[in-house]
Amino acid sequence: MNPNPESAAHDRAWTDRVAASWDHFWFHPADPIVLGLLRICCGLVALYVHLNYTRHLQEYFGENAWIGLQTINVVRTETPVLANPWGWDEPSLAALPDDRQAQKQILDYYNKYGVDPRQTVAMGHSAWSIWFHLTDPWWMEVVHLAVLVILGLFTLGICTRITAALAWLAAVSYIQRSPAVTYGMDTLMIATLFYLMIGPSGAALSLDRLLARYRARRRARALGRPLLAQAAPPLASANFTLRLVQIHLCIIYLFSGLSKMQGGMWWNGTAAWVAMANAEIAPLQYRFVVDALRYLTQHRLLWEIVMTGGTLTTLVIEIGFPFLIWNRSMRWPMLAGALFLHMSIGLCMGLLTFAAAILTMAIAFIPPEAVHGTLRKLRQSLPFARRAADPAAGAEKAATNLEPQTHEAKVAIALAEEKHTDSMTNGQIPPHVPAAPGGGRILPEETRPRAIIKNGNERI
Amino acid sequence: MSTDPRGTDPIPGPVPLSWLLLSCAFLITGAAWLSVQIPYPLATHLRVLLLVLGLLLAAGAVILRPTPLLLTASAFIPFLAHGSMDEEWDTARLLLRIMLVAALAAGLLATVSRRLRKFIVSMLAVAHFLGILVTASLSPPPGAEAPWLSLQLWAYVYRPYLNFICLDMRYNFYAPDPVSDTIFRYRVEFANGDAAWYRLPDRAECRTALEFSRALAIPEFVSGQAAAPDDFARLTRLREDAGENHIPPLPMPNIDPSAQYEEPSPDAKLYIESYAHHIAVAKKHPTDPGQAVTGVKIYRVGHNVPSAKQVSEGMDPNDPTLYSAIYLGEYGADGKLKPSCYHVEVDKLGQIIRETRDPFLYWLIPIIREKDGTVTDFVKLHGDAHAEAKP
Numbered sequence: 001m002n003p004n005p006e007s008a009a010h011d012r013a014w015t016d017r018v019a020a021s022w023d024h025f026w027f028h029p030a031d032p033i034v035l036g037l038l039r040i041c042c043g044l045v046a047l048y049v050h051l052n053y054t055r056h057l058q059e060y061f062g063e064n065a066w067i068g069l070q071t072i073n074v075v076r077t078e079t080p081v082l083a084n085p086w087g088w089d090e091p092s093l094a095a096l097p098d099d100r101q102a103q104k105q106i107l108d109y110y111n112k113y114g115v116d117p118r119q120t121v122a123m124g125h126s127a128w129s130i131w132f133h134l135t136d137p138w139w140m141e142v143v144h145l146a147v148l149v150i151l152g153l154f155t156l157g158i159c160t161r162i163t164a165a166l167a168w169l170a171a172v173s174y175i176q177r178s179p180a181v182t183y184g185m186d187t188l189m190i191a192t193l194f195y196l197m198i199g200p201s202g203a204a205l206s207l208d209r210l211l212a213r214y215r216a217r218r219r220a221r222a223l224g225r226p227l228l229a230q231a232a233p234p235l236a237s238a239n240f241t242l243r244l245v246q247i248h249l250c251i252i253y254l255f256s257g258l259s260k261m262q263g264g265m266w267w268n269g270t271a272a273w274v275a276m277a278n279a280e281i282a283p284l285q286y287r288f289v290v291d292a293l294r295y296l297t298q299h300r301l302l303w304e305i306v307m308t309g310g311t312l313t314t315l316v317i318e319i320g321f322p323f324l325i326w327n328r329s330m331r332w333p334m335l336a337g338a339l340f341l342h343m344s345i346g347l348c349m350g351l352l353t354f355a356a357a358i359l360t361m362a363i364a365f366i367p368p369e370a371v372h373g374t375l376r377k378l379r380q381s382l383p384f385a386r387r388a389a390d391p392a393a394g395a396e397k398a399a400t401n402l403e404p405q406t407h408e409a410k411v412a413i414a415l416a417e418e419k420h421t422d423s424m425t426n427g428q429i430p431p432h433v434p435a436a437p438g439g440g441r442i443l444p445e446e447t448r449p450r451a452i453i454k455n456g457n458e459r460i
Numbered sequence: 461m462s463t464d465p466r467g468t469d470p471i472p473g474p475v476p477l478s479w480l481l482l483s484c485a486f487l488i489t490g491a492a493w494l495s496v497q498i499p500y501p502l503a504t505h506l507r508v509l510l511l512v513l514g515l516l517l518a519a520g521a522v523i524l525r526p527t528p529l530l531l532t533a534s535a536f537i538p539f540l541a542h543g544s545m546d547e548e549w550d551t552a553r554l555l556l557r558i559m560l561v562a563a564l565a566a567g568l569l570a571t572v573s574r575r576l577r578k579f580i581v582s583m584l585a586v587a588h589f590l591g592i593l594v595t596a597s598l599s600p601p602p603g604a605e606a607p608w609l610s611l612q613l614w615a616y617v618y619r620p621y622l623n624f625i626c627l628d629m630r631y632n633f634y635a636p637d638p639v640s641d642t643i644f645r646y647r648v649e650f651a652n653g654d655a656a657w658y659r660l661p662d663r664a665e666c667r668t669a670l671e672f673s674r675a676l677a678i679p680e681f682v683s684g685q686a687a688a689p690d691d692f693a694r695l696t697r698l699r700e701d702a703g704e705n706h707i708p709p710l711p712m713p714n715i716d717p718s719a720q721y722e723e724p725s726p727d728a729k730l731y732i733e734s735y736a737h738h739i740a741v742a743k744k745h746p747t748d749p750g751q752a753v754t755g756v757k758i759y760r761v762g763h764n765v766p767s768a769k770q771v772s773e774g775m776d777p778n779d780p781t782l783y784s785a786i787y788l789g790e791y792g793a794d795g796k797l798k799p800s801c802y803h804v805e806v807d808k809l810g811q812i813i814r815e816t817r818d819p820f821l822y823w824l825i826p827i828i829r830e831k832d833g834t835v836t837d838f839v840k841l842h843g844d845a846h847a848e849a850k851p
Contacts, residue, residue, distance in 0.1 A: 026585070027578055052670045064741040066678055068795075071734035076551075079727065083615035084608050113726045114686070121615045125623040128555040133548065161523040162516065169555070175626050176551075180681040180731065181674040187629040194625055240581070247589055255596040255631040262601040263636030270768075271638050277765050279777040280641035280676060285663070290777060297772035350669040 030239035031368035032232050033375075035196070036157070036205030038245065039164075041360040042192045043155025046171060049189060049353065050144075050151055053174060057140050060178040061131040067180050069135060076132075076176075077124040080115045091119055128169070131177035157206020164201055168193040188357040191248055199241025204232040245364035250322035252358070257318030266315060269308030276310075281349045310344075317341045325365055338362050478525035481517045482534060489514035489540040496544055504546075511541045515559075522563070532567030535560050558624070591618040592627060599630040642679045644735075645759045645785065647843040648743045650751040655844065658743070679760060682732050684725035688718060695721065695819075702819035706845065710838050713826045720824035722760075722786045732758065732788055737795025753793050757843050759785040759825065785825045785839045789818065 053060060063069045085091050093116060096103045109117040117123070134140055147170040154163040171193050175182050202208040209232055220226065265271040276282055276293065283289050296303045317337045324330040339359060346355035492510035495503050518537040521530060538559040545553050569577055595618065597610045622628040644660040661675030689695065696717045703710040712720060724732060736756045745751035764782045766775050790801045797803075802821060805814040825839050 022582065023578065026582060049670065052668055052674075055667070056671070056674075059738075059742065060674075064738055066735055066738045067731060068734045068737055071730060074730065075727070081615055081619060084611050112730075122619070126554060126620040127623060128551045130552070132551050162519050165519070172624075172626050180678050183673060183677050184629065184631075184633055185673075187626065190626045194627070240585075244585065244588075248592065251589065251592055251596060252631045256633050256635070259599060259630075259632035259635035263638075265637045266635070271634070273768060274638040274640070274765050275634070277768075277771065277777050278638075278641060278763070279765075279782075280643065280661075280763050282777075284777045293777070294771055294774075297768040303768055350672065353670045353673070 026240055026243055027236040028239055029234035029236050030242060031234050031372075032200055032203035032238035033205060033368050033371045034364065034366055035199055035201050035203065035238045035241055036209075036232075037366070037371055038192070038242075038360065038363045039157065039160070039196050039201040040155055040205060041356075041363055042189065042196060043151060043167070045189055045353065045356050045360055046167060046193060047148065047151045047155060048356075049186070050148055050171075050174070054144065054148075056181075057144055058137060060181050061140065061174065062137065063135040065178060067178060069132070072177065073132065075124070076127055078109075078113075079124055080113050080117070080120040081122040081125070082115065082119070083121045094118060127176040129173040129176040131173060157202040157208050160202020160206055160208050161200075164193070164197040168197045183354075185351070185354040185357045188252070188354070188361060192245060192357070192361055195241050195244045195248070198237075198244070200235055200237050201241070203235060203238060242364045245361055246325075249358075249361040249364065250325065252361075253318045253321040257315055257321075260315060260318070266311060269304070269311045272307045272310035272314070275345075275349055278349075281351075283348075283350065313337075314341060331365060331367075335362055335365060478521040478530055481521035481524065482530060482537075485514045485517035485521065485534075485537050486540070488517065489537050489544065492544040493540050507544060511544055515541060522566075526566070526570060528567050528570040531563055531570055535563035535567070538563065554624075591622055594618055595622055595628050596631050599632045599635075602636060640762050640764045641676060642683055643676070643761050643763060644679045645761050645839060645843075646739060647757040648739060648753055649755040649757075650745045650748075651754050652745075652748070652751050654745060654751065656743070656746060657840070657843070658739075678735070682724060682728040682735070682760070684728040686723045686725045688721065689723065692718070692721065698817075698819040699823050706842070708841060710820075710825070710842060713824065713828075721822055722824075723822040724788065733791065733795040733797070735795075736791030737793070740791070740793040740795065755790050755792060755798060757790045758788040759839055759843070760788055761785040761839075780827050780835050780837065781829050783827050783839075785827070787818075787820045787823055787825050787842065789821050 059065055067075075096106060106117055109115070130143060131140070134143060150163050150166045150170060153159065154167040168190070171186075171190055175186050175190060260266040260271070263271065265274065277284070284293075296306060317334070318341075321334050321338060325334045339362075342355035342359055346352040488510050492507045492514060495507045495510070514537055518534050522534050538556040542553055542556040542560070545556070547553075569580060572580070591613075594610045594613045598606045598614060600606045619628070645657065646660070647655055647657050649655045660678060661672050663672060666672040666675055699717075699721075700712060703712055736758060739756045739758075740753040743753060762784045764784060766777055766779070766782060771777065789797045792798050799816070801818040803816040804812045807813050820842060825842050827835065827837050827839060829835050
């Protein structure tokens with residue numbers, strides 16, 4: 001117990017501040033529109049990736065695939081998992097048991113993997129894949145088609161809670177069955193799908209949301225009540241999910257950048273050359289690309305500037321991203337840098353799907369206002385959307401549809417609602433919140449958000 | 461049917477619907493469980509269909525109304541489904557066990573206070589990212605070891621979790637240094653003596669860049685190398701002698717022999733056998749599809765990147781001499797190394813008493829430019845020749 005009351009109060013204040021910051025970082029309600037955009041982009045990437053599997057189902061996942069079923073079953077159940085000894089001494093080879101059968105088993109395993117099976121921590125790895133069990137070509141095609149449908153539904157945001165989980169389970173299924181054909185892009189896609197499964201990825205920009213709005217309108221009409229706010233309410237779970245994606249992306253960039261610092265070519269600025277002159281990945285089948293490379297090499301200073309510039313840009317973006325992206329003023333430059341880097345890699349090395357997957361993760365850093373602004377501009381540029389937004393046609397709607405206009409207002413409402421409902425349950429509006437004149441809702445005085453009143457938002 | 465508290469809501473509420481769905485899920489999964497005893501093959505299809513339907517209904521019920529009681533009750537569905545699955549469906553059973561635990565944990569989480577729930581969720585997030593960091597730290601700099609703590613945490617704590625969710629990647633893209641890519645060249649021999657050469661990846665066969673990237677990943681996946689064997693000096697002599705006796709002579713390049721020998725690691729050998737079997741099944745004779753495949757010779761080929769100086773002097777990045785091939789052996793249609801390529805005799809305890817091997821096995825086969833400027837592709841010459849195994 002701290003004998004000094006002032007010090008104790010100070011300590012408490014410090015811990016309270018940390019707790020409040022933590023709580024704000026993870027659980028402050030966020031506009032789910034960013035998550036919705038993330039879902040659409042990730043869904044499109046996943047759909048494209050899985051469409052690409054269609055021609056190669058047997059080649060990658062069949063009984064006689066590149067990694068055949070028999071081989072993958074051996075690998076997933078037998079591969080040795082090793083760890084360091086708990087003490088300082090290396091483990092010595094134990095004497096063989098007297099039993100001949102046991103001796104043979106140990107020696108067989110040793111000859112196969114070069115490891116005494118008694119020194120392993122475990123054998124094999126935990127995995128799920130429908131392709132471990134389904135090998136009939138016709139049924140494989142049926143299931144693959146079902147997966148494509150699921151990914152389509154997920155992208156559109158139909159039954160998103162279920163389709164998100166199914167999309168992740170399906171994607172994992174493909175990756176676990178055929179590790180030989182997977183690369184970095186698959187990990188990025190699977191990470192995003194995993195987080196989208198956790199969060200309310202269908203809370204905005206989804207057909208689920210449209211359906212909910214339609215049902216709410218019908219319900220309000222049936223009850224003769226005014227229509228409540230139609231925009232997706234900010235959700236703590238949306239913020240939590242976005243944070244997961246953001247932190248994961250930062251870890252990816254950080255380790256990608258730091259691991260490059262271990263290599264000589266990244267230090268001397270020649271790493272970019274290996275990517276650009278690698279005939280297997282660079283588009284060197286085109287004569288003009290080869291000519292451009294040759295021109296560069298014939299001008300040493302230019303070559304050094306381009307290569308060192310490319311190498312340094314990669315390092316600066318990858319190592320700087322996890323630190324600078326949290327700074328509001330640096331957010332857009334870092335996002336633009338990531339876009340430039342990955343589009344360059346995509347074009348130079350034929351890794352456009354990888355670029356799409358990692359840039360999809362970067363969407364988590366886009367402010368919701370920017371998404372709203374872009375969508376508003378898009379609506380204005382589309383003729384049918386302009387008609388829908390026609391003031392005369394929308395006059396009646398406006399009279400009964402009152403919704404907060406700013407993100408702060410939405411957050412304030414969500415915070416107020418947290419006293420009545422769990423924001424993890426999609427922000428249902430409590431029945432006792434009275435309706436405002438003209439159809440909006442009036443929050444009880446004690447929960448009315450001060451920030452909104454200060455901003456003079458009369459509509460709230 | 462529930463009504464609005466004020467008695468004015470004519471629309472059915474979600475409470476009974478969620479329980480109704482869960483009850484249906486229970487009945488359907490129960491039916492699947494009972495159908496285990498039915499011996500007809502069609503019953504298996506029906507059982508799988510019932511299980512999928514039951515699980516989907518349970519998921520729908522949970523999403524509709526995630527109350528603590530309903531979440532806990534929903535754990536019965538994966539439990540029943542687990543009992544309905546054959547033991548061979550081990551990975552699906554694992555998935556169901558995880559679903560069961562998740563349902564129980566979610567039920568428990570829903571009962572605790574909001575504050576405690578936030579704390580638990582925060583701790584789970586911290587533990588998750590600690591695992592991601594641990595995995596990422598497992599790639600040490602060249603010549604160093606991975607952190608002891610990371611290895612222990614990985615082996616004992618995080619491995620099952622991160623393996624299962626496929627987030628066990630190191631994120632060391634093109635690090636520490638970017639390296640040249642690896643491709644395969646392989647020669648397929650058919651029963652009538654005809655042979656055909658293939659390349660993996662083949663741009664002509666890939667419709668999209670993604671397909672090409674996936675094909676390129678296949679040879680890369682088996683690039684793991686074993687340590688040099690104890691009798692390396694003997695293998696070097698064998699290789700030299702065989703090169704001199706080869707028709708035409710197949711010389712060793714003038715570089716350190718240890719840099720010319722790349723024996724795959726044990727797991728890579730396992731995968732290469734599988735590759736060979738796949739090739740034997742998938743590749744058909746170009747004109748007579750009835751001809752069976754009798755042998756597959758595989759070469760792992762590194763496509764080296766030319767230096768800037770070489771390109772400035774006129775070298776094409778696609779120049780054939782930039783390829784360096786390692787002979788991975790000749791395999792039968794069953795995917796096993798042919799006895800003429802590698803064969804061991806073992807005693808009752810499995811210890812090797814006699815080994816027969818192709819002297820070129822796992823050795824570099826060069827492609828060189830002659831003084832007159834012509835290119836000699838020894839890979840092609842070696843593949844089309846009949847190597848003799850030597851004890």
